Amino acid sequence: xxxxxxxLARMSLMKQPGLTALMVAAIxxxxxxxxxxxxxxxxxSSDPIPDxxxxxxxxxxxxxxxxxxxxxxxxxxxxxxxxHRDAMALLESxxxxxxxxxxxxxxxxxxxxxxxxxxLNIARMTGRDFFEMFQVPFLYGGSWDESxxxxxxxxxxxxxxxxxxxxxxxxxxxxxxxxxxxxFTVVGVIDAWQPAVLFYDMNNGETNPxxxxxVPFTISDRREIAGAGNTNCWKDEQIDTYWDLxxxxxxxxxxxxxxxxxxxxxxxxxxxDNYTEGQKALxxxxxxxxxxxxxxxxxxxxxxVASNEVLVVMWVGFLFLAACLVNTIGxxxxxxxxxxxxxxxxxxxxxxxxxxxxxxxLEVALVGVVGGALGLVLSRLGVMGVRRMLSDADRLxxxxxxxxxxxxxxxxxxxxxxxxxxxxxxxxxxxxxxxKTQ
Amino acid sequence: MLDMQDxxxxxxxxxxxxxxxxxLNLSVDAGEFVxxxxxxxxxxxxxxxxxxxxxxxxxxxxxxxxxxxNTLNDNQRSRIRNEKIGFIFQSxxxxxxxxxxxxxxVPLRYRGFGGKERRQRIEKALEQVGLAARMKHLPSQxxxxxxxxxxxxxxxxxxPGFLLADEPTGNLDSLMARQVMDLLExxxxxxxxxxxxxxxxxxxxxxxxxxxLLDGQLASPDLFARxxxxxxxxxxxxx
Numbered sequence: 001x002x003x004x005x006x007x008l009a010r011m012s013l014m015k016q017p018g019l020t021a022l023m024v025a026a027i028x029x030x031x032x033x034x035x036x037x038x039x040x041x042x043x044x045s046s047d048p049i050p051d052x053x054x055x056x057x058x059x060x061x062x063x064x065x066x067x068x069x070x071x072x073x074x075x076x077x078x079x080x081x082x083x084h085r086d087a088m089a090l091l092e093s094x095x096x097x098x099x100x101x102x103x104x105x106x107x108x109x110x111x112x113x114x115x116x117x118x119x120l121n122i123a124r125m126t127g128r129d130f131f132e133m134f135q136v137p138f139l140y141g142g143s144w145d146e147s148x149x150x151x152x153x154x155x156x157x158x159x160x161x162x163x164x165x166x167x168x169x170x171x172x173x174x175x176x177x178x179x180x181x182x183x184f185t186v187v188g189v190i191d192a193w194q195p196a197v198l199f200y201d202m203n204n205g206e207t208n209p210x211x212x213x214x215v216p217f218t219i220s221d222r223r224e225i226a227g228a229g230n231t232n233c234w235k236d237e238q239i240d241t242y243w244d245l246x247x248x249x250x251x252x253x254x255x256x257x258x259x260x261x262x263x264x265x266x267x268x269x270x271x272x273d274n275y276t277e278g279q280k281a282l283x284x285x286x287x288x289x290x291x292x293x294x295x296x297x298x299x300x301x302x303x304x305v306a307s308n309e310v311l312v313v314m315w316v317g318f319l320f321l322a323a324c325l326v327n328t329i330g331x332x333x334x335x336x337x338x339x340x341x342x343x344x345x346x347x348x349x350x351x352x353x354x355x356x357x358x359x360x361x362l363e364v365a366l367v368g369v370v371g372g373a374l375g376l377v378l379s380r381l382g383v384m385g386v387r388r389m390l391s392d393a394d395r396l397x398x399x400x401x402x403x404x405x406x407x408x409x410x411x412x413x414x415x416x417x418x419x420x421x422x423x424x425x426x427x428x429x430x431x432x433x434x435x436k437t438q
Numbered sequence: 439m440l441d442m443q444d445x446x447x448x449x450x451x452x453x454x455x456x457x458x459x460x461x462l463n464l465s466v467d468a469g470e471f472v473x474x475x476x477x478x479x480x481x482x483x484x485x486x487x488x489x490x491x492x493x494x495x496x497x498x499x500x501x502x503x504x505x506x507x508n509t510l511n512d513n514q515r516s517r518i519r520n521e522k523i524g525f526i527f528q529s530x531x532x533x534x535x536x537x538x539x540x541x542x543x544v545p546l547r548y549r550g551f552g553g554k555e556r557r558q559r560i561e562k563a564l565e566q567v568g569l570a571a572r573m574k575h576l577p578s579q580x581x582x583x584x585x586x587x588x589x590x591x592x593x594x595x596x597x598p599g600f601l602l603a604d605e606p607t608g609n610l611d612s613l614m615a616r617q618v619m620d621l622l623e624x625x626x627x628x629x630x631x632x633x634x635x636x637x638x639x640x641x642x643x644x645x646x647x648x649x650x651l652l653d654g655q656l657a658s659p660d661l662f663a664r665x666x667x668x669x670x671x672x673x674x675x676x677x
Contacts, residue, residue: 004547341531342533345533347516348492348525348531349519349525349592350517350519350545350549351516351520353512353513353516355516355548430492430493431492432493435525
């Protein structure tokens, strides 16, 4: 009976292609708009590194102003970055499996080839642990070694795009590249890698692209690179030189630690607390001790990655879908009422209300499937539109399999919901009333 | 076969109460061919709808094959319509988008027969009405008489014991009307009980019995002898 009903549904939909197109369009547009927003919210709120997100911790110490908290709306939270000297002190700890201090910077890349003009590129100054800690895939080579961190050696890991620009599609490990005025030796080229959220540095833009140049964190001291990220200060200090900045209470460094077990975490937390107690004795850390270790997902929540505003927009998307469904209900009702004589005839010939209900519900489900396909295309276009409108959202990867099924599910469910009332109505029709009018 | 006692049917609106049937008593025996006549508004169609379980009586008792239909739920009534009753309508009521084969197939689908049995029944019914060669035609490609014969095939395919015909020749010219009547007589001769509503006294005379309705009541429970002349009419398949 299913295939019989499917055939009837197909015939019925083909009979009035205009009305069918309107129903499909109403469902497709509603689902497309809704799923565009859902895709965006999903990309922002999903775990960017699910294998390790519970073992990676954003480390924060509350060295901020004793008279007011760092966050106006979250006074219980510590600042999102560390001072340079605290970061350097934390790097001394041997408790974490891996850890990395990091800052954003900008480099001028000067290609050896005269055919390629120099260009500015965002860089990240960090430690060698960064790559393994965050599961960064390498196309060629790998991270630099410990001595490069310790001695601030001029080594660089390039992103794939920069590597292609400078060296074509070849393995550039061992080649040199001029960054600013200094030559760096390429030790690795990372493959395509773009977490949905730039979770390791949300302070400088959670939807920014991954940097294309990575150099040792210690380079910043040797080269006195001020960095290109946010610098937040609270203390009235004289900062005239780079070294003044490094000794100041300005928070400028992001810090991450990999702690694989709860015991390791507890031990590290105690270590941090001891450290801040020591600093308090030196007159720093005047606020109550508030050292924070936040997992990736906790850190995203602190940073309001999927903020209330975005969630409100998502609900607006669902409301738009509901409005489309109301229109669809009207269209389906009109269509089914026009079919009343045939429905009456089928009832007279022995179809139960249940049989009529199933037949027509399958018809609206078929509209849902076609509407879902249209919604999928429209949401794909929608995501592309969002990428264009929000230049920093290039890396929204679009739909995964879950969202694809969700789109179809929502479309079919929407169509069935829209079709429930009209279907129920036609089942209530007294068959006798239509048999004379056929 | 059919036993109606004190059947009433009242249609109510906020302003008006219309009594379509008023205490109708009628029995039809198995194998009978009964014609129901009467002027417009006399309750013929309401009687047929109640007899065919398309409507329920407001009051009274209706036994069909000994079953009190008032006690049946919607599903049970649908099943009885499907298995025991065949309908023939004045305007044929074929589904325009389905070919003749698929139209005859409709009640068999709801009966739950398998594909092979449905095909056998459809082909047999269409052969019986002389339309075997036209089973792939759409209704719009057939004449009125052919369409009515297709509708008769649809009614017959499920082997119902009881055929209800509402003005079956009302939309046909006299030649086609005669052919359809011949077919109904042949079906009746094979044992199917037929109740036919008609305006036409000539057609009514060809039934075993003619009952007349007036104002929702039985006006004349007269019995007509089946005219001998009717047997002389041959079935003429229409090409």
